[in-house]
Amino acid sequence: MTHLGKIVITPRGVELNSQVYPTSQIGDALLTACYRSCHADYPKFFKMDPLCRLGFIASELLLQSQDEERFIPREDRAVVLASCNGCLHTDRHYASTIHAGDNYFPSPAVFVYTLPNIVTGEIAIRNKYLGESSMYIVEDGLTEEELVQRLAELTFQDPVTTSAIIGWVDYHDGDHYNAILYLIQK
Amino acid sequence: MGKRVAKVIAHHAFTPLADGSHENYLRVKAGQTAVQRHAAEEWDLGEDFMAGIIATPIASPRATNMALHSIRQALSQLSGPLPPADTLLVVSTTKGNVDKIDDAADDELRLGAMADDMARQLGLTQQPLVVSNACTSGVCAQIVAQRLLMTGRCHYVIVCGVEAQSRFIVSGFQSFHALSPEHCRPFSSNRVGLNVGEAAATIIYKVSEATDVAADEWVLHAGAIRNDANHISGPSRIGEGSFRALRAVMHDATPDELAFVSVHGTATPYNDEMESIAIDRAGLIGVPVGSLKGYYGHTMGAAGVLETILSMEAVDDGTVLATLGYDGQLGVSHPVSIAAENRTTDKRSFVKLISGFGGCNAAIRMTKGGAL
Numbered sequence: 001m002t003h004l005g006k007i008v009i010t011p012r013g014v015e016l017n018s019q020v021y022p023t024s025q026i027g028d029a030l031l032t033a034c035y036r037s038c039h040a041d042y043p044k045f046f047k048m049d050p051l052c053r054l055g056f057i058a059s060e061l062l063l064q065s066q067d068e069e070r071f072i073p074r075e076d077r078a079v080v081l082a083s084c085n086g087c088l089h090t091d092r093h094y095a096s097t098i099h100a101g102d103n104y105f106p107s108p109a110v111f112v113y114t115l116p117n118i119v120t121g122e123i124a125i126r127n128k129y130l131g132e133s134s135m136y137i138v139e140d141g142l143t144e145e146e147l148v149q150r151l152a153e154l155t156f157q158d159p160v161t162t163s164a165i166i167g168w169v170d171y172h173d174g175d176h177y178n179a180i181l182y183l184i185q186k
Numbered sequence: 187m188g189k190r191v192a193k194v195i196a197h198h199a200f201t202p203l204a205d206g207s208h209e210n211y212l213r214v215k216a217g218q219t220a221v222q223r224h225a226a227e228e229w230d231l232g233e234d235f236m237a238g239i240i241a242t243p244i245a246s247p248r249a250t251n252m253a254l255h256s257i258r259q260a261l262s263q264l265s266g267p268l269p270p271a272d273t274l275l276v277v278s279t280t281k282g283n284v285d286k287i288d289d290a291a292d293d294e295l296r297l298g299a300m301a302d303d304m305a306r307q308l309g310l311t312q313q314p315l316v317v318s319n320a321c322t323s324g325v326c327a328q329i330v331a332q333r334l335l336m337t338g339r340c341h342y343v344i345v346c347g348v349e350a351q352s353r354f355i356v357s358g359f360q361s362f363h364a365l366s367p368e369h370c371r372p373f374s375s376n377r378v379g380l381n382v383g384e385a386a387a388t389i390i391y392k393v394s395e396a397t398d399v400a401a402d403e404w405v406l407h408a409g410a411i412r413n414d415a416n417h418i419s420g421p422s423r424i425g426e427g428s429f430r431a432l433r434a435v436m437h438d439a440t441p442d443e444l445a446f447v448s449v450h451g452t453a454t455p456y457n458d459e460m461e462s463i464a465i466d467r468a469g470l471i472g473v474p475v476g477s478l479k480g481y482y483g484h485t486m487g488a489a490g491v492l493e494t495i496l497s498m499e500a501v502d503d504g505t506v507l508a509t510l511g512y513d514g515q516l517g518v519s520h521p522v523s524i525a526a527e528n529r530t531t532d533k534r535s536f537v538k539l540i541s542g543f544g545g546c547n548a549a550i551r552m553t554k555g556g557a558l
Contacts, residue, residue, distance in 0.1 A: 075430060079413070084296065085292070086296065086298075086318060088292060088295055088296060091281075091284060091295070092287065094354070095287045095354060098353070104357075106361035107361055108361045108419070111357075111358035111359075111361055112362075112418055112419045112543060114281070114284075115318070115543050115544060116297075116318045117318055117319045117320050117544040118418050118543065120413075120546075121543070121544030121545040124545060125413075125415050125417065125418065129413060129415055130413055130426060132412065133411065133413040133545070133546050134317070134319055134326060134546075135317075135318050135319055136315055136316065136317060137315075137317075137318050138298045138301075138316065139296070139298035139299060141313055142313075154333045154337070157333045157336060157337075158410060158434075
């Protein structure tokens with residue numbers, strides 16, 4: 001297996017392929033600042049919940065750093081992520097919109113993000129990846145190396161999958177989140 | 187060492203219809219449904235809803251205890267306890283214990299914490315895994331089980347799919363206008379939406395030599411997960427991901443080997459149409475198809491496991507189960523072979539197909555002994 005690239009995002013900064021990726025913001029604003037600085041031109045970003053924004057920005061910066069043609073439909077690349085909090089932040093937001101009485105405003109635009117795998121779908125849609133997309137939820141406990149190794153071991157058993165975006169994407173709140181994504185060739 | 191396979195050694199389904207796989211199968215075969223009308227006031231919702239809800243009291247946290255009951259019933263079928271350090275728990279759920287969200291801490295709500303709690307109560311020492319791929323989770327979890335067994339990380343995997351219904355989930359589907367105000371009508375021309383349901387379903391897999399599979403034992407022969415790369419809350423209009431998942435699991439099989447394709451068949455207009463296209467594109471248009479949603483509603487994280495269990499029971503009984511709610515007026519553009527009555531079969535394998543939000547689709551092909 002070959003690691004073609006790696007990105008780490010925390011509320012305090014971005015490290016792309018072992019280099020500091022310059023950002024002027026921290027917290028939630030960091031993700032929006034990265035969206036603007038990377039010129040993704042993908043307005044759907046602003047509809048996404050924070051977990052999806054985090055995963056989207058991480059994958060976008062990672063893929064922009066690669067020397068490969070993008071946006072061509074392909075089945076050979078998987079998107080396989082793991083998370084601890086999953087979509088709990090958005091679950092709480094949705095729950096706050098369905099209090100009984102006059103505060104009952106369930107919205108499909110919020111509800112759809114109460115599924116932790118939506119972030120893998122957003123990345124697949126953006127990049128036209130028709131391969132496997134999977135989200136695993138685990139409590140903290142594995143080291144980064146163990147996690148990536150185990151996810152890769154599972155993912156590359158599909159004979160069609162030859163490369164994958166594999167890693168960790170976790171959002172608790174604007175001051176506590178992280179993404180660690182690898183692009184891995186089988 | 188010869189070819190190794192993932193073999194089913196026990197299974198159990200806990201639903202509003204019955205407690206036990208075979209008991210559930212007999213009720214389904216007899217045409218019973220768990221889906222009933224519930225008044226909006228029951229959960230303080232905007233409208234009445236149709237759902238399959240387990241009536242017997244279950245202690246909180248509900249999803250955890252439903253799952254533990256099903257797992258323990260499955261374990262009790264084995265001749266002895268499984269080796270704790272050599273057994274991995276894979277939980278399939280979309281919302282876990284979200285019914286407690288207004289008064290529970292994060293530690294009680296995180297899906298991983300739920301799975302850790304279950305593993306602890308079962309005396310397992312390996313860290314469990316939760317597969318949360320929306321409504322495909324139950325099929326994906328079985329694919330993960332097979333892969334875990336092939337890597338040699340463990341010799342046994344307990345796959346448990348569980349979903350407890352709640353105000354949280356029903357309000358969301360109501361906001362999507364995805365629910366049918368009556369019993370759902372899969373693949374019918376007048377279908378308008380889905381019913382929701384709850385269940386816990388367990389399949390225990392064991393790694394086995396292919397030569398060590400008896401004629402009456404089931405093996406997960408192939409599995410694939412594919413994305414539509416199209417939309418987060420609607421399926422591909424051309425069934426792209428489902429087609430590709432079907433193509434992958436049929437790569438070394440022919441359609442005439444299949445007793446049926448157990449489709450997702452939620453009875454939403456888009457889902458059933460998409461599946462008819464995917465089935466045709468995959469060359470399976472002549473194979474009988476059936477949806478089980480009319481019996482239980484859509485049990486989400488449990489669906490893939492529950493519907494695999496019922497499909498195994500059906501093949502064991504030489505039966506292609508009727509699609510309850512199908513009214514005989516085919517309402518999809520591709521002429522799938524669907525029926526409102528039980529049919530017979532002498533085939534020994536089937537495909538379970540499923541899809542969900544996030545554009546995900548998954549399929550497995552299950553084969554009954556000997557055929558290997």
